[in-house]
Amino acid sequence: MNLAPGEQRHHEVLIIGGGNAGISLAGRLRRYRFRDVAVVEPKSRHLYQPLFSHIAGGTADAFEAVRLQSAVTPPGVTWIQDKAVDVSADTHTVLLHSGSAVTYDHLVICPGIQNDWTAVPGLKEAMEGPHGASNYEYELAPKAWDLLRTLTSGTVVFTQPPGPASCAGAAQKPLYLACDHWRREGVLKDIRVILAVPTPTIFGMEIIDEELNRKTAEYGVEVRFSTELASVEPVGRTVELVGTVTGVAETVAYDVLHAVPPQSAPQWLKSTDLPAPGTTDGFVEVDPVILRHPRFPRIWSLGDAASTLNSKSGAALREQATVLAKNLRAVRKGRKPGTEYNQYSACPFVVSRNTVVFSEFDDKYDPMPTVPGWNDLARERRLTFIAERVMLPWVYWNLILRGRA
Ligand SMILES: Cc1cc2nc3c(=O)[nH]c(=O)nc-3n(C[C@H](O)[C@H](O)[C@H](O)COP(=O)(O)OP(=O)(O)OC[C@H]3O[C@@H](n4cnc5c(N)ncnc54)[C@H](O)[C@@H]3O)c2cc1C
Secondary structure, eight states: OOOOTTOEEEEEEEEEOOSHHHHHHHHHHHHTTOOOEEEEOOOSEEEOTHHHHHHHTTSSOGGGGEEEHHHHSOTTOEEEOSOEEEEETTTTEEEETTSOEEEEEEEEEOOOOEEOGGGSTTHHHHHHSTTEEOTTSTTTHHHHHHHHHHOOSEEEEEEOOSSOOTTGGGGGHHHHHHHHHHHHHTOGGGEEEEEEOSSSSSSSOHHHHHHHHHHHHHHTOEEESSEEEEEEETTTTEEEEEETTTOOEEEEEOSEEEEOOOEESOHHHHTSSOBOTTOOSOOBOOOTTTOBOSSOTTEEEOGGGBOOSSOOOHHHHHHHHHHHHHHHHHHHTTOOOOOOOOOOEEEEEEOSSSOEEEEEEOTTOOBOOSSTTOOGGGSOBHHHHHIIIIIHHHHHHHTGGGTOO
16 A cells, blocks of 8 residues: 555554565464554565575576565555655654654564665676676676676676675675586686685685585685775776785776675664664664564564674574564563574575585574584585575465465
């Protein structure tokens, strides 16, 4: 529905953002018999972002990652097609872009994370030009595969940004998919592949680092550790990479640039009262265990926009959605919110066109395998590729978004 300027409505639970977090939470709340749930979401189409990496690496078609928002909004949930622009926690009101307002008993904030393409000089222009692409924008992912697929020699630079990111490791997936493609085509030896990561190791967990180091060595990738993309010169096709420990800058000429942008909280959130006082990143302050705002008890948050301690991912918020729904149900019944988020997160590294290294970890990057003690999925496997590429998208559309998984 669309609200007229000046119009005001009330909902028992109002959710800002109808992405992965918002829709899966709405589905779960309906299952828990919440009757009056509304989602504010401006876009008409819902995107399944993990498939962007497969689109960029040529193992999925773009259409597979999209559904109509109307089709994924759970039956009985009100979809307000608008954008939140401000939250007044004192009056329990969300102001919308249309000039209307919605009051709430409980508010859940999950508008995701924003891609800051202009944070690196020249990066936005490079993405708009003929030689730059990224798996972090739906529109740029098919372009990435066109560029990577048709390359037979030259230099490709892949970059992963510092700071908070949505499934940070996903920056590397198109690299492995492209390298395997080039190897099959017999041209890998003619392509110089450089990967710049901001961290001192390739991921940060010993068992995963071992596997990824083995794969990068196998493909002959030059990995630059503790290195950030400082600037791009899109016309001359060069990037400046800077070592954050050494301070040394290196200029590299590229034929293809596959970049992932720095990311931060949505701009409008940064100017509300919702981030923790004294912080600058703008993410919604929450108790990272029960997912409730510590200063505004009617406000909750999950997913990429929440200042939880875990590495941001769909896998993390799947756990969070269950915790948050159970805690809302408890509060509605006058009980304490006692369900706790265990800080689980995961990142399936697609390391070839038919294998995955599946990392599962907590907020300290200590292994947290789904089956306790069984670290086997952290090794390169075909089984986990089938799970990630074939089973998970089905589970996402049919179970997760309906609050059933
Ligand atoms: C390329 C890529 C690959 C990934 N791969 C994986 C993976 O393999 N495994 C994994 O677990 N995770 C992966 N992730 C991470 C996962 O997709 C995210 O963690 C997840 O989508 C976050 O869900 P969210 O609901 O918080 O944000 P989103 O899904 O981004 O949804 C946010 C929604 O809020 C809406 N919105 C924004 N602003 C407003 C506003 N002002 N008012 C109302 N609505 C608003 C947006 O339109 C959007 O629909 C990947 C992410 C990317 C980008």
